[in-house]
Amino acid sequence: MSQPSHDTFDAMAASYALGALDGDELAEFERHLREGCPRCAATLRESEETLAALARSMPPAIPPPQVREALLRRVAASPRARPSSRTSWIRWGVGTAAAAVAVAAFTGAYVATRYEARLGQMARETFAIRQRLEKNEAALREQLAFYSGAVDLLRDPATRVVTLRGAGPAPDAIGRLLWNEASGGHLFVAKLPPAPAGKTYELWTIVGTTPRPAGLFTVDASGRGSHRVATAPGAAVTGFAVSLEPEGGVQAPTGPIVLASSAR
């Protein structure tokens, strides 16, 4: 008895998926669904996927662009809006915001809330953008000063270009150093692995056979780095080397040499 009766529900499920079920049958089927019929739920799920696939084969039509704009405006103004989801407090915030909207709608303050939320969001965004811009600008200025210093050095006929070759733990590393006895130099390195945690790279100017500390530098993830080198007054520099040293640097090299100029 239960088999033939479920067959009726199977037929209803098909019409229901198409939105074509009506009258008493619609009420009966919805009751049946509410009672929790896994078979009908599965049939509906599958029918919906099938009908969705049908939509994919429709002749294409381009959605009007103003709909996108209107929606994005509307969504940004919605009190739930967050620029990106990160932590669980956002979920809490969403809940709170949703509750706030419900209350506001009933008290007629909905519009005010919406605009306040939007203004608040805009202010936060503007602040974040300004901070980002200031940071970028400072970084760019620093880079520009560095490169224009390098260009000035290159213009000076007294400037030498010294090549540093990889050694020890960094055989592939390579460095070029623009060196001017009067105004100092610029070091550029490539293919140097980033220093491990707690370590840093230190440049040495060699005077005679004595290495003198000439500053600390780091490289980026791609192994590139650059470093402004101060002059070494009162001494003729004969070579350069880079070693891996404890963070903070040391006065005399202790770690392995990773880059060195050829002995002259």
Place this chain on the structure above:
Amino acid sequence: MAAEGAELIRKIAAGDTAAFARFYDRYAPLVYPLILRIVREPAEAADVLQDVFWEAWQRATDYDPARGTAEAWMVTRARSRAIDRVRSTRRRSDVFVASSGEDAASLPGEPVADPADRLEERRTVQSALERLPDAQREVIELAYYAGLTQTEIAERLKQPLGTVKTRIRLGLTRLRDIVKGTG
């Protein structure tokens, strides 16, 4: 790919507006042609499209990936909103149609279209539907695109309701097999 849609809905549920923009870019080109096909008026279709996505933004927390793909979720929503629109327009225009004794054979709510357009439309009708026997395709098209209920379809085709139900069921089963690639 399907999981990506579900992930976007999860982010939308958390209020992520950028995820919503991506979600729109992904699913609007899918559902808009369907909405347009059902409501037929571009201005109305734009309206429905906006409603559908606004509802998705508001209801994202209800979405359960275990109950279907993001695509099915959106298509089902789009279809039912478009059909609601057609049905409410039809109720309004039925008053006119009844008194003016208009051609009862044209689809309710369907604007008069150039015969050449119709022809073009017929030619581009989706291949999956084309592979159904005519009798089954007809009932599915009337339900899917025109939003007719099974009783209305039976009346229009002057067929017993039982026959219409059987055709709907067989047609949908067949369609499922075709879409799955087993038909």
